[in-house]
Amino acid sequence: MKRSFLLLASLMLAAGLALPAQMKPAAPPKPLVRHVLSAGERGERVYQANCSRCHYPPDQLNPRITGTVIRHMRVRANLSAQDERDILKFFNP
Amino acid sequence: MLSETNEGVTFFQPVFAPVFAAPVGSHLLAEGRFNLDGFFIQKNRTGPYNGQLFKSTQIAQLDYIVNSRLTVVAGQSLVPFNTYNERLSEIWQQDFQDAPMLAGVGTRDSGTSVGTQLRGNAFANEHVHVNYVGWFSTRINKYSLNGTRAVGDRVEVFFPNKRIEIGTSFTRRLQGTQYKSVGVHFFWLPYRSPLQVRAEYAHNPHSQGYWIENSYRLSQWKGPDSFVGRIEPLFRFQQAFRNSVGPGDGLPKVDTKIADFGLDYHMPHDVRFNASYSRKFAQGADGNIWGLSMSYRFLFPAWREKKK
Numbered sequence: 049m050k051r052s053f054l055l056l057a058s059l060m061l062a063a064g065l066a067l068p069a070q071m072k073p074a075a076p077p078k079p080l081v082r083h084v085l086s087a088g089e090r091g092e093r094v095y096q097a098n099c100s101r102c103h104y105p106p107d108q109l110n111p112r113i114t115g116t117v118i119r120h121m122r123v124r125a126n127l128s129a130q131d132e133r134d135i136l137k138f139f140n141p
Numbered sequence: 142m143l144s145e146t147n148e149g150v151t152f153f154q155p156v157f158a159p160v161f162a163a164p165v166g167s168h169l170l171a172e173g174r175f176n177l178d179g180f181f182i183q184k185n186r187t188g189p190y191n192g193q194l195f196k197s198t199q200i201a202q203l204d205y206i207v208n209s210r211l212t213v214v215a216g217q218s219l220v221p222f223n224t225y226n227e228r229l230s231e232i233w234q235q236d237f238q239d240a241p242m243l244a245g246v247g248t249r250d251s252g253t254s255v256g257t258q259l260r261g262n263a264f265a266n267e268h269v270h271v272n273y274v275g276w277f278s279t280r281i282n283k284y285s286l287n288g289t290r291a292v293g294d295r296v297e298v299f300f301p302n303k304r305i306e307i308g309t310s311f312t313r314r315l316q317g318t319q320y321k322s323v324g325v326h327f328f329w330l331p332y333r334s335p336l337q338v339r340a341e342y343a344h345n346p347h348s349q350g351y352w353i354e355n356s357y358r359l360s361q362w363k364g365p366d367s368f369v370g371r372i373e374p375l376f377r378f379q380q381a382f383r384n385s386v387g388p389g390d391g392l393p394k395v396d397t398k399i400a401d402f403g404l405d406y407h408m409p410h411d412v413r414f415n416a417s418y419s420r421k422f423a424q425g426a427d428g429n430i431w432g433l434s435m436s437y438r439f440l441f442p443a444w445r446e447k448k449k
Binding site for chain 2: 096097100101102103104106107108109110112113115116117119120122123124126127128129130
C-alpha cells in the first residue's frame with residue numbers, strides 16, 4: 049500500500065513537472081527581415097563608441113573640412129576605413 | 142585665456158594652440174600642433190604684471206595608414222602614456238584648466254617623443270575593441286623638436302555595450318637616469334546618462350599617484366542646448382605619494398592631495414567657460430587654487446576647394 053502510494057506520488061510529480069513544458073506558449077516567430085543600419089546610423093554608433101570617450105561633438109563643422117578632421121581622428125582613435133566612411137556620412141548626410 | 146590664483150599669487154595665461162592637418166592621398170596625413178603661450182604674473186603680489194611669451198611644437202608628424210589594423214607614425218608626437226597627455230590635453234577638451242599632478246609621470250621630460258609609433262586596432266567586434274600603440278623616441282632638443290630617448294607601449298580594451306575602457310601603459314626611459322613607469326587608466330561613460338568617469342593611476346620608482354574625475358552635464362534637463370543643459374559640474378580628486386627622494390618626476394616632493402571642484406558652461410559655437418576651486422592638502426603647503434578660463438575652438442579650411 050505504502051509502495052503504491054509512493055509510485056502514484058512519483059507519477060503525479062513527474063506529470064506535474066512535464067505539464068508546464070507542454071503548456072508553454074509557442075515562441076513568437078522571429079522577424080524574417082533584420083533592420084539594416086544606414087551608413088549614417090553606423091557612423092553615429094562609431095562616434096558614440098570612439099570619439100565621445102574623449103570629447104563632445106563640434107557645434108559646427110564646415111563640410112569642406114569634415115573629411116580632414118575625421119582622417120585626423122582616425123589616426124588618434126585607431127578607426128578603420130569603414131568607420132571613417134560611416135562617420136563622414138554621419139556628419140555629412 | 143586662463144586666469145588662476147594659486148595660494149594668493151595671481152597669473153594670466155593666454156594660449157593660442159593652432160592644429161593643422163593635411164591629408165595627402167588616401168593613406169598619408171601630415172599633422173602639426175603648436176602652442177603660443179603667454180605667462181603674466183604680478184610682481185611681489187601687488188605690483189604691475191610682467192610677462193613672457195613662449196612657443197613650442199607639440200606635434201609635427203606624418204601618419205601612414207597601412208590598413209585598418211596598422212598606422213605608422215613618424216616625427217614628433219605626444220607621448221601615449223595613459224590618456225591625459227595624448228587624448229585629453231587639448232585646451233578645448235580638458236575639463237579642468239590645470240592638468241592633474243600625475244600628467245608628468247611617464248611623459249617626461251616634455252610630453253613629446255621624436256621617433257616612430259606603430260598603432261592601430263588589433264581586434265574589434267560588437268562586444269570588445271582592442272587598440273594598441275608601441276613607440277620609440279630618440280633624444281633630440283633642437284629645431285623646436287623635443288624628445289627623450291625612451292620606449293613604451295599602451296594597450297586599451299573597450300567594451301562598447303558597457304562603455305567601459307581599461308588600459309595599461311608602460312615607458313622605459315633610456316637616457317640619463319634610466320627607469321620605467323607603468324600606468325593604468327579606466328573610463329566609464331554610461332549610455333543612458335551624461336555621467337563621465339575617468340581615472341588614471343601611474344607608478345614611478347620614487348613616486349606614484351592617481352586621479353579620478355567625474356563630470357555630469359545637465360543635458361537631461363530640456364536637452365544639451367538648453368540654458369541648464371549647457372552646465373556641467375565637475376569633480377576631481379587626486380593624490381600623489383612620495384616614496385623616496387628621486388629625480389624630477391613631475392610629482393610633488395611630499396605626499397599631496399587635491400580636491401578640485403569645477404563648473405563648465407558650454408556656450409554655442411564651441412565657446413566654453415570654466416570656473417574652478419581646488420583645495421590642496423600637503424605637509425606645510427596647504428592652499429587654495431581659484432581658476433577662471435574661457436576657450437574658443439574654431440575650424441576652417443586653409444586650402445581652396447578642389448574643383449569637381
